[in-house]
Amino acid sequence: xxxxxxxxxxxxxxxxxxxxxxxxxxxxxxxxxxxxxxxxxxxxxxxxxxxxxxxxxxxxxxxxxxxxxxxxxxxxxxxxxxxxxxxxxxxxxxxxxxxxxxxxxxxxxxxxxxxxxxxxxxxxxxxxxxxxxxxxxxxxxxxxxxxxxxxxx
Numbered sequence: 470x471x472x473x474x475x476x477x478x479x480x481x482x483x484x485x486x487x488x489x490x491x492x493x494x495x496x497x498x499x500x501x502x503x504x505x506x507x508x509x510x511x512x513x514x515x516x517x518x519x520x521x522x523x524x525x526x527x528x529x530x531x532x533x534x535x536x537x538x539x540x541x542x543x544x545x546x547x548x549x550x551x552x553x554x555x556x557x558x559x560x561x562x563x564x565x566x567x568x569x570x571x572x573x574x575x576x577x578x579x580x581x582x583x584x585x586x587x588x589x590x591x592x593x594x595x596x597x598x599x600x601x602x603x604x605x606x607x608x609x610x611x612x613x614x615x616x617x618x619x620x621x622x
Contacts, residue, residue, distance in 0.1 A: 479509065479557075479560045479561060479564055479589075480509065482505060482564050482568075483502045483503075483505035483506040483509065483564070484502070485502075486498055486499075486501055486502035486505065486568075487499055487502035487503070487506075490502060497571065500571075501567060501568060501571040501572070504567045504571070504615075504619050504620065505563075505564045505567045505568065507619050508563035508564060508566070508567050508611075508614060508615045508618075508619045509560055509563060509564065511563070511614050511618060511619065512556070512559040512560050512563045512610070512611055512614055513556070513560075515559070515610065515614060516554060516556040516559050516560075516607070516610075517556075519553065519554055519610075520551040520552075520553065520554070520556070521551070523551060523552075523553040523554075524551050525551050525552040525553035525600075525603070526551070526552060527551070527552040527597070527598050527599070528552065528597045528598065528599065528600055552598070552599055552600060552603050553600075553602070553603045553606065554603050554606040554607040554610055555590060555593055555599045555603045555604045555606075555607030555608075556607065557589055557590065557592075557593055557607070558586070558589065558590035558593065558599075558603070558604045558605075558606075558607030558608045558611060559607040559608070559610050559611035559614070560611060561585070561586035561589035561590060561608075561611065562583075562586045562590070562607070562608040562609075562610075562611030562612045562615070563611035563612070563614050563615040563619075564582075564586070564611075564615075565582035565583050565585065565586035565611075566582075566611065566612050566615035566616055566620075567615050567619065567620065568582045569582040569583060570615075570616070570620055586608065586611075587608075590604040590607065590608050591604065
């Protein structure tokens with residue numbers, strides 16, 4: 470569950486869904502893949518802006534620099550550095566919400582989708598890169614972006 474491997478996996482979900490939809494000539498699966506791709510793009514924009522606004526220090530640096538850093542991350546803006554909110558949680562829950570809403574007639578799909586998203590979110594805690602509130606808000610924002618912006622439900 471490293472940062473790059475998880476990000477690649479989340480990007481592979483929409484691409485895989487689209488490829489499978491093309492092979493099976495399944496327009497619903499292709500539409501789901503496009504919605505998931507849009508949700509991922511939206512979450513990247515939102516999380517980059519929020520991380521640059523909040524500038525919350527990651528837990529690994531917390532004991533020496535305090536809850537919020539007065540200097541902020543040592544890089545420029547529009548880099549999405551910082552802890553709040555968890556971008557991995559946002560992306561995972563945004564894709565999970567799309568898949569769960571599109572395939573809600575299958576009883577097991579929402580459980581698997583949200584279960585995998587929770588695993589991604591909580592995997593960030595032992596790595597000491599996010600606080601629990603970062604993961605929780607990332608999940609809530611990812612759900613909200615997909616449900617109310619992409620799906621408009």
